[in-house]
Amino acid sequence: MDRQQEPRNASQPAGLRVDSMHHRMRRWQDRIGQAIMGALAWSLLGLLLAIGGVLLLRALPILERASVPELLFSTTWQPMRGLFGMAPFIVGTIAVTLVAMLVAVPLAILSGIYLAEYMTSRARLFFKPVTDLLAGIPPVVYGLWGVLVVVPFVRNELAPWADRNLAAYCSCFANTNPSGYSIAAAGLVLSLMVYPIIVTITEEVLRAVPRELREALFALGATRWEVTKVTLLRAGLPGVVAAVVLGFSRAFGETLAVLMVVGNVPRMPGSIFDGSYTLAALIANNYGEMMSVPLYESALMGAGLVLLLVVVSFNLGAWLFLTRRLKRGGEA
Amino acid sequence: MPGIAIRKLNIWYGNTHALREINLDLPDGQITAIIGPSGCGKSTLLKSINRLLDLNEHVRITGQILIDGAAIYGKQVDVTEVRTQVGMLAQKPFPLPMSIYDNVAYGPRIHGLARGRQLAQLVTDSLKAARLWDEVGHRLKESAHKLSVGQQQRLCLARALAIQPAVLLCDESTASLDPIAARGIEELLSSLRQRYTLVMVTHDIEQARRLADYVVFMWLGEVVEHGPAAAFFQHPQHSLSQAYLAREIG
Numbered sequence: 001m002d003r004q005q006e007p008r009n010a011s012q013p014a015g016l017r018v019d020s021m022h023h024r025m026r027r028w029q030d031r032i033g034q035a036i037m038g039a040l041a042w043s044l045l046g047l048l049l050a051i052g053g054v055l056l057l058r059a060l061p062i063l064e065r066a067s068v069p070e071l072l073f074s075t076t077w078q079p080m081r082g083l084f085g086m087a088p089f090i091v092g093t094i095a096v097t098l099v100a101m102l103v104a105v106p107l108a109i110l111s112g113i114y115l116a117e118y119m120t121s122r123a124r125l126f127f128k129p130v131t132d133l134l135a136g137i138p139p140v141v142y143g144l145w146g147v148l149v150v151v152p153f154v155r156n157e158l159a160p161w162a163d164r165n166l167a168a169y170c171s172c173f174a175n176t177n178p179s180g181y182s183i184a185a186a187g188l189v190l191s192l193m194v195y196p197i198i199v200t201i202t203e204e205v206l207r208a209v210p211r212e213l214r215e216a217l218f219a220l221g222a223t224r225w226e227v228t229k230v231t232l233l234r235a236g237l238p239g240v241v242a243a244v245v246l247g248f249s250r251a252f253g254e255t256l257a258v259l260m261v262v263g264n265v266p267r268m269p270g271s272i273f274d275g276s277y278t279l280a281a282l283i284a285n286n287y288g289e290m291m292s293v294p295l296y297e298s299a300l301m302g303a304g305l306v307l308l309l310v311v312v313s314f315n316l317g318a319w320l321f322l323t324r325r326l327k328r329g330g331e332a
Numbered sequence: 333m334p335g336i337a338i339r340k341l342n343i344w345y346g347n348t349h350a351l352r353e354i355n356l357d358l359p360d361g362q363i364t365a366i367i368g369p370s371g372c373g374k375s376t377l378l379k380s381i382n383r384l385l386d387l388n389e390h391v392r393i394t395g396q397i398l399i400d401g402a403a404i405y406g407k408q409v410d411v412t413e414v415r416t417q418v419g420m421l422a423q424k425p426f427p428l429p430m431s432i433y434d435n436v437a438y439g440p441r442i443h444g445l446a447r448g449r450q451l452a453q454l455v456t457d458s459l460k461a462a463r464l465w466d467e468v469g470h471r472l473k474e475s476a477h478k479l480s481v482g483q484q485q486r487l488c489l490a491r492a493l494a495i496q497p498a499v500l501l502c503d504e505s506t507a508s509l510d511p512i513a514a515r516g517i518e519e520l521l522s523s524l525r526q527r528y529t530l531v532m533v534t535h536d537i538e539q540a541r542r543l544a545d546y547v548v549f550m551w552l553g554e555v556v557e558h559g560p561a562a563a564f565f566q567h568p569q570h571s572l573s574q575a576y577l578a579r580e581i582g
Contacts, residue, residue, distance in 0.1 A: 213426050215384060215422065216422060216428065216488070216491075217428070219384055220439040220495060221414075221415035221416045221442065222412070230429070230430075235429050
């Protein structure tokens with residue numbers, strides 16, 4: 001339409017001309033603002049690519065020496081001999097995260113339900129800041145508390161109990177380690193750390209459910225628990241998935257608290273009471289320490305790359321699940 | 333069929349005295365219309381009949397409501413039991429996030445009213461009573477959100493009828509619908525009058541004139557006048573009623 005502008009402008013009275021100085025200024029303001037904000041927003045994507053790119057670049061030397069399956073599945077980590085099998089760390093990370101999520105997710109969702117559905121608004125006023133505070137406590141404090149409380153609990157109570165009652169069914173509960181520094185201890189500490197995150201998100205999801213939907217359910221004679229089942233499992237599912245993904249990402253990458261209680265043993269674990277080692281702890285403990293060993297830095301970068309890829313793919317998977325669900329019908 | 337007796341009902345929202353000393357006897361098997369300007373307490377009165385106000389923790393209620401002679405407020409009373417006797421149709425249709433069939437089957441399922449073939453029959457009957465069966469009978473598995481707004485409102489009616497209530501509350505249930513869909517709901521409600529004790533809130537005087545057998549006129553949290561619809565519309569007694577019907581106030 002701009003093509004016709006010139007003749008029309010020429011015939012227009014001066015007072016109605018739209019391309020006045022003032023108008024041009026406003027238009028430029030808008031364009032420049034949009035450009036700056038757009039660049040900043042898009043640079044987030046650039047940041048992700050930059051982090052991945054640098055890790056990949058620095059991991060290339062080890063990838064040239066050893067194949068990817070060898071790195072991922074070999075169980076021998078002996079840098080001095082040039083053997084960089086990451087399987088113990090990968091398994092350790094997955095095991096610790098799994099224990100944390102299995103403990104935290106169900107309990108945290110139940111707590112979130114209580115907070116949103118059953119608690120009076122006055123009690124909630126007190127309770128909300130407490131959960132926020134718990135989420136804000138530095139990991140090192142959780143780690144210390146883990147050393148002082150959780151590790152002895154696992155050593156003296158949990159591991160012997162599991163050995164007596166559960167080990168007969170699965171050797172993964174055998175009490176193999178007299179120290180208490182173990183996958184179980186790390187998982188429990190982590191579960192405490194992701195707990196408030198999942199509680200908060202669950203609560204927010206439930207409270208975001210339209211009042212009318214809740215009223216409709218109550219008017220049909222549903223109990224609070226029945227109302228919650230519908231709102232959480234159907235209307236609130238995307239939010240719950242988001243909560244779990246966020247908790248998972250947090251747990252998977254958590255470094256300090258885990259390395260304080262997991263024992264840092266680079267061996268394939270056979271029981272949840274074995275000492276283990278996680279990818280993040282591996283990097284944090286060793287980067288800058290043993291750099292004289294050839295390829296060591298590159299191997300650590302590879303470990304970082306694995307961490308990044310797992311978290312990215314987990315988030316991507318959750319995102320795909322949610323968008324597909326949204327497309328399938330407006331139920332989410 | 334039960335009548336509804338409201339005795340000395342007072343309701344406060346926090347410090348606001350929303351309903352003052354309500355005493356009413358609503359006739360069974362008829363349509364009662366609660367009318368009055370916005371904010372007069374119509375919806376509050378309606379939602380006190382199925383105890384939906386209980387959901388708001390800042391609400392304080394004194395007095396009693398009796399349905400078929402049985403008190404619905406009191407420590408021994410099971411709220412969910414009250415709500416199985418009193419169905420509700422809200423202002424805006426809000427289908428449950430599930431299939432058309434499950435929307436109607438939900439209530440009977442949680443109350444254990446029917447199962448299997450019996451439940452299917454109950455769903456069918458309810459959808460027919462809500463005059464929705466012909467439109468959705470062949471696609472019961474689809475999401476209820478795919479229906480038009482008018483269809484959704486009829487689905488909500490079917491959902492309420494499926495728990496086999498004795499009383500049906502309607503909270504401006506045609507207000508968010510287009511005129512044709514609204515007319516459909518109106519005719520439906522009219523057809524239900526023999527089988528249910530119907531209580532509807534409306535700000536639409538003409539709608540009340542078309543549907544109501546009994547009228548309750550409210551003003552600022554109090555019942556100003558109530559009585560059979562014909563008498564109320566022809567010879568309103570109170571000066572406020574006269575002014576409201578003449579559209580001078582409200």
